[in-house]
Amino acid sequence: MGKSVIAASLALKKSREGKKVLLVELGDQSFFKDFFELPAVGFQPTQLRDNIFVALWTGEACLQEYARHLIKVESLAKLFFENAVMKAFVNVAPALPELAIMGKITSGPRKHGPPLPFDCLVIDAFATGHFMALLEAPKGMAQAVQFGPMGEQSRSIDACIRNTDLCHYHIVTLPEELPVKEASELLARLQAEFSIQGKLLVNKMLQTPLSKKEMQEAQSEEGDLGKFANYLEHQLDRQTHMWTVAKEKAAHIQAVPLIFETKPWPLVEHIAETLK
Known part of the structure; x- marks a missing residue:
């Protein structure tokens, strides 16, 4: 349907308005790598043009970055994710990858997590079914975890994605x-x-x-x-x-x-x- 090309066009439009824009792909494969003939597109932003950058985010990468941000010590964060019990939990935990992605996307307005120095994010999201799972993840986690930091952050993410001034x-x-x-x-x-x-x-x-x-x-x-x-x-x-x-x-x-x-x-x- 051309949603990725339209996402890139929207990013270009926003950059022409003077905004520093991050164009984000979700998933394991990059469309923009081949489309724009780039050497690579990964988790860290790659500059496309003046004020336009592109990145590819997965749930696992977003979760690992957030854990490193909280733990602060790289060796401990690495040990945390290499632990067999933690790996099994990440693989079976319902909606955890989607929650990590949504946490990363909304981190700027919520002022929570690693800094994201951009004025605007344009998300080239998943197709319909997976997209709805992405949006529903924070609400589902907030209902499942009523108290504590995870519940609090899930409610914060859910409020952010409903805010029409932001999204x-x-x-x-x-x-x-x-x-x-x-x-x-x-x-x-x-x-x-x-x-x-x-x-x-x-x-x-x-x-x-x-x-x-x-x-x-x-x-x-x-x-x-x-x-x-x-x-x-x-x-x-x-x-x-x-x-x-x-x-x-x-x-x-x-x-x-x-x-x-x-x-x-x-x-x-x-x-x-x-x-x-």
Whole structure:
């Protein structure tokens, strides 16, 4: 659906507003490493351009960094994570990796944990199911652990992700039936469970300077031109229908045009110019 490219475009837009931006990927594999032809993308930020940095965060890496921050002594932190009992706990503890990621993401506004010297974080998050597990982790841990530092920090993280002055949510979809249905369901869940109104970005919207009359006239042409005009009209009609469906489901919605560009930065720049 192009969510990673749109995340990069949003990061570029924020950097042009004068903010120092960290573009964060979640998971074990980096899309931006290959996309921007970088030597590597890891836990520590790598500079992409002026005021734009990129990093790749996993739950384990976030948890280890937080433990080192608390323990202070590197050798003790290393011993802590190499302990067989601790390794087993991390592997089976429900939502602990997700909680560690959310703690890292929200550490700046909460002023808790290792310093994160950026004005803005743009998170290229997981797909729908894993994304909801990510958001639900702090709430679940706060309910499970009522007292103590873990419960307190979980409630702090949960409050932060619900704060619309701090966090904005962009859901990227395509003007197609199944993606719009999935995006609409995600919007509804965000509203119902977190009182969050996400913004829907309908990506790869085909645009043409031709009027409907001109396309219909072209369909009478012999050969490939007529066939292509017929195909184009069909695609645009279908796209218009899906846009109407999407608008009924989203309070905030924007079309992102299909841009015929293969080079990474020109593509990101073109999309950044369209984002509101």
